[in-house]
Amino acid sequence: MRRMNPRSTFRRALLPALVLALVLAGADGVLPPAPSAAAPVPADSSAAPAESTRTAPPYTLVAEKSFGGFGVGAGQLSAPTGVAVDPLGRILIADSGNHRIERFDSSGVFVGEFGGFGYDDNRFDRPTSLFVGGTLGVWVLDQGNARVVKYDLEGRLLGIVVDLRSDQMRAKLGIVEPGGLSADRGGELYITDLAADRVIVFDPLGAVVGEWGGFGAQPGRFAKPGGVAVDARGRLLVGDAGNRRVQLLDSFGGSVTQYPLDPEMTGKGGIAVAFGPDSVWAMVDRASGRIAVRTLDGVTLARWAPLAKGDPRPGAVAFDDGGRLLVTDARASKVTRFRRVPAAP
Numbered sequence: 257m258r259r260m261n262p263r264s265t266f267r268r269a270l271l272p273a274l275v276l277a278l279v280l281a282g283a284d285g286v287l288p289p290a291p292s293a294a295a296p297v298p299a300d301s302s303a304a305p306a307e308s309t310r311t312a313p314p315y316t317l318v319a320e321k322s323f324g325g326f327g328v329g330a331g332q333l334s335a336p337t338g339v340a341v342d343p344l345g346r347i348l349i350a351d352s353g354n355h356r357i358e359r360f361d362s363s364g365v366f367v368g369e370f371g372g373f374g375y376d377d378n379r380f381d382r383p384t385s386l387f388v389g390g391t392l393g394v395w396v397l398d399q400g401n402a403r404v405v406k407y408d409l410e411g412r413l414l415g416i417v418v419d420l421r422s423d424q425m426r427a428k429l430g431i432v433e434p435g436g437l438s439a440d441r442g443g444e445l446y447i448t449d450l451a452a453d454r455v456i457v458f459d460p461l462g463a464v465v466g467e468w469g470g471f472g473a474q475p476g477r478f479a480k481p482g483g484v485a486v487d488a489r490g491r492l493l494v495g496d497a498g499n500r501r502v503q504l505l506d507s508f509g510g511s512v513t514q515y516p517l518d519p520e521m522t523g524k525g526g527i528a529v530a531f532g533p534d535s536v537w538a539m540v541d542r543a544s545g546r547i548a549v550r551t552l553d554g555v556t557l558a559r560w561a562p563l564a565k566g567d568p569r570p571g572a573v574a575f576d577d578g579g580r581l582l583v584t585d586a587r588a589s590k591v592t593r594f595r596r597v598p599a600a601p
Contacts, residue, residue, distance in 0.1 A: 315597060318596075322585075330369065331360070331365075336350060336571070340387055343388075346359050347360045347576070351383075377405070378405075385397040394408070403419045418462045429456065435526070444459055445462075447484075448478075448482055452471075466509065468505070476505070476510065479499045483540075489507065490506075492505040493505075493537055502529055518548055530574050533579050542571050545568070568585040569586070569587045
């Protein structure tokens with residue numbers, strides 16, 4: 257039997273492969289590139305389109321007016337946080353450092369205040385969030401006293417609605433670290449709890465009716481939830497800061513979708529959110545001071561970022577009746593109003 261040379265065998269086997277490669281390469285002798293790997297499929301199909309954070313928005317935000325300024329006098333502020341607008345167009349500010357709520361008219365002129373430091377029913381210890389429920393009244397999250405207090409539109413006390421330090425509440429909920437407050441049209445209250453990564457739902461009289469969430473990254477779960485807002489249909493926006501996203505929930509607490517933060521936003525200082533007109537909403541990243549205005553479909557309409565030293569560092573956000581943004585600036589102790597204008601081509 258004839259013994260085959262191993263090198264000759266290898267060459268014979270290699271020759272057809274080389275010929276085939278040259279045919280596929282074409283006239284210029286360049287081998288075709290390998291096909292690219294398929295794009296990974298998102299783990300959560302309910303997440304909003306990621307390209308909304310990358311495309312150039314059609315509008316820009318322009319600061320048109322600021323009011324307040326550091327101090328303890330009437331119309332002055334100290335580390336303001338929450339902001340809301342009442343049915344008369346008046347702007348209410350949680351003046352946390354001065355332990356009070358201040359009211360300004362729609363042009364930013366001071367018109368009144370209520371509260372002051374203390375532990376009595378009509379006093380505050382660092383009020384941080386507030387919500388105006390039409391003509392039903394004003395709810396204030398008195399964070400230092402761990403309670404929610406209700407007032408009428410003129411600042412007259414109606415009573416303590418939720419006392420998170422009461423024996424009854426502690427037995428029911430354990431330790432609660434309130435992060436944000438909102439309410440729906442019927443007066444049900446929603447408080448985010450930083451300690452247990454949940455949203456707690458209370459009826460208008462302050463009884464617990466539900467708890468949503470818990471720690472996790474899955475849809476409907478949270479990591480350090482802070483800002484919360486409710487629209488006319490009872491849907492909730494929750495600033496899920498630890499997961500670097502905002503979640504949209506239905507009126508029963510079910511997950512609808514998740515909106516990723518802009519790449520420059522960190523979420524480390526918490527995320528404030530607000531519903532506006534025509535399915536528009538806004539979020540503020542407190543750590544970076546950046547603002548984004550989006551639709552519920554996830555399309556970014558406008559962005560703003562502090563560039564100069566004196567630019568506002570937004571901490572909370574609300575829409576006024578004209579669709580303009582009101583943001584508090586705890587660093588400069590003022591409130592700034594922004595309007596949307598078409599972006600330059």
